[in-house]
Amino acid sequence: MSDYEVIIGLEVHVELKTATKIFCGCTTAFGGEPNTHVCPVCLGLPGTLPILNQKVLEYAVKAGLALNCQIAEYSKFDRKNYFYPDLTKAYQISQYDLPIAEHGYIDIIVGGKEKRIGITRIHMEEDAGKLVHQGSTITTASGSLADYNRAGIPLIEIVSEPDMRSAEEVKAYLEMLKAIIEYIGVSDARMEQGSLRCDVNLSLRPFGQAVFGTRAEIKNLNSFRSVERAIKYEIARQEDILNDGGQVVQETRTWDETKGQTFSLRSKEDSDDYRYFPEPDLPPIIVDKAWVEQLRQDLPELPSAKKMRLITEDHLPEYDASIITASKGTADFYDGLRKHYDDAKKAANWIMGELMAKMNSQNVDWSELKIIPENMAQLLSELDKGAISGKIAKEVFAEMFDTGKKAAEIIKEKGLVQISDTNAISTVIDDVLANNPKSVEDFKGGKKQAMGFLVGQVMKATKGQANPAVVNQLLNEKLSML
Amino acid sequence: MMIDRAVVEKVAQLSRLALDEKEIELYIKQLNDILSTMEILKSIDTEGIAPLAHVLPLKNVMRADEVQPSMAKKEILANAPDEIEGMFGVPKIV
Incomplete structure (x- = not known):
């Protein structure tokens, strides 16, 4: 057992699913030729004026409500000044002292115990451009190439309190956060594709000590797995330093996935160094309370509520309910299936078993799924009637998964009807x-x-x-x- | 004096400005002059006055989430000092 308590807080950037950028009408479509989704506004050319995308505010408020935050009555944008070629203006438009939402929380379950993780704030900001370094690493590169298609894509940054104490808690928090964001439909929240990005602030302190130790910020975490691995590595690294009587340096470190290590990127700039000041080009935001209440009313059923419903009304085991509600895709498929099929447990079994196994092995996402819930319900009904055996049902399912054909069609075509004669x-x-x-x-x-x-x-x-x-x-x- | 040499050097570094000795001396004096003038504002009683985030009486200026055409790539890159493969070439960063 370690002598140190691990203190972790997360900064999660979520890319909002709007049609246009945060301050201009350029498309947010992914995968365009470099610098084709760019205009004088997102390039920050002199004489241009940013105008806030109304949808960005709406999505940020929705996220705030879903994460139990207070929505600011008065909010404003600020300039965060830094020199780096991923932004052409030498500043990022962000929010500093008056973010759109504050004081929220998420409840997570780790090891059977519920724990509340505080959310400090949510603020709106613009994404930066993408740099391709000419060389194997940024420090050895001869130069870089800048593509500004991503510059100005709307983001919300969700900052947690330093409430997490282990990699497991971080994982649970991230999974719940991702699910909530997906449910409310403001983002795809997919880490592998960069629409959900996570920076980890981690420090250690001897058990019983009140003040936090010096923290390191870890960036470049591109999957849930890398978050977990990086946290475990960083805990061990800081432990070694402290055990040797050394001091942890406050700095930004980058995670190297292939080496499985974190490396120092730069010493942490003090927040003063960003020289934040109010963005003079954007007037303040004063949200209409009635509008906020309307958005609150319109929020869909969130993962925790849905999970409770599946346990109490559908009588699913807690484990099944957790898995079914962990992502919007799974939950929607389950709801769709249940609309046409009564046996909740059997529905859950087929989703968690056959369906998810196939999706994993063939790397198919919910949005790409060919089989629709209604057809799956038909297959299960055929099975229940005894028209086909369980073994045949799996075969038919495999074909439905690959082709999207209806169960009855496949059974008939292949002459698979069960012989009971x-x-x-x-x-x-x-x-x-x-x-x-x-x-x-x-x-x-x-x-x-x-x-x-x-x-x-x-x-x-x-x-x-x-x-x-x-x-x-x-x-x-x-x-x-x- | 509110602004000393260390402050000027730090701000210059953050702004990526290469200043010579004469300029540093000049900016120490000028920045102090500006701040001394601003000090006058401190004599005003602001009790009960809310901080101002914006000088114009505007709020909630927003646009609909509708796609507008972007600028032609050729024009976008016209002023790039160094264009490589349709991207802006920039010097070594760190």
């Missing part, structure tokens, strides 16, 4: 018994496992379509008469 099965059994005299003898000699072999032969002969219950019953009857 006793005459038909009886004929097959007679053949099997005639062709396998040794197994029949074994069975009569007391080797009951020979029965399993014979059942297998019947199923094989019927391409798995024979109703297993009928096969078992008929076979038993016939064997006992021999």
Whole structure:
């Protein structure tokens, strides 16, 4: 057990899903040719004026409400000054002392225990451009190339309190945050694609000490996995320093995914160094209370509420409810399936089993899914009716997953309807018994496992379509008469 | 004196300005003059007056989330000191 308590706070940047940038009408579409989604405003050319995108404010307020924040009645933008070629203006338009939302929280569950993680603030800001360094790393590069398509894409930055004490808590917080953001539809919140980015502030202090130790900020975390790995690495690094009687330096460190280490990027600039001052080009924002209340009313059911509903109304186990509600895609599919199908537990099993396994192995996202809930419901109904066996259902499912065809269509096309007709099965059994005299003898000699072999032969002969219950019953009857 | 050499040097560094000795001396004096003048404002009683974030009587100036055409790439890059593969080439950063 370590001598130190781990203190972690997160700064999460979420890219908002608007059609246009935060201060100009350039598209936010991803993947355009470099510098084709750029105009004089987002390039910060002299004489241009930024105008706030109304949708950005709406989404930021929605996020604030969903994260239990107080929405500021009076909010403003500020300039954060820094020299770096990812922004052409030498400042980023952000919010400093009057952010749009403050004092929120998220409840997470770790190790069966609920814990509240405070949210300090949420503010709106513009994203920076993308730099491609000409060389293997930024420090050895001969120069860089700037693409400003991303400059001006709207972001909200969600700053947590330093309330997290382990990598597990961070993971739970991030997963819940991501789910909430997805549910309210303000962002895709996908870490791998950069629409959710996370910086980790981490420090250690001896247990019992009231003041925090010196923290390091870790950047360049591109997946949940890298967040977890980087935290574990950084804890060990700081522990080593402290155990050797050294001092942790306040600095920004970058995570190297292949090396599995953090490296010093630059000593942390004091917040004074950014020389924030009110953005004179943008007037203040005074939100209409009635509008905020309307947005609050219109918020969809959030993950924690949905989870409770699945436990209390659908009687799903807590584990199932957690998985189903962890992402909007899963939750929506479940709701869609349940609209056409009554057995909640079976619906959950198929989603968590067959569906998610296939999605993972083929790397398919909810938005790319070919199979629709209604068709899945049809498949499960066919299975329940006994029209197809469980094994066949999985085969049909695989085809539905690949092609998006309806269950009935595939069953018919492939002649997969389950054979429950006793005459038909009886004929097959007679053949099997005639062709396998040794197994029949074994069975009569007391080797009951020979029965399993014979059942297998019947199923094989019927391409798995024979109703297993009928096969078992008929076979038993016939064997006992021999 | 409110602004000393250290402050000027730091601000110059943050602004990426290369100042010579004469300029540093000049800016120490000029910046102090400006701040001394601003000191006069401190004599005004601002009790009960809310801080002002913007000088114009405006609020909530916003636009609809509708896409407008961007500028032609050729024009965007026309003033780039160094264009490489449709991007702005910039010197070594760190």
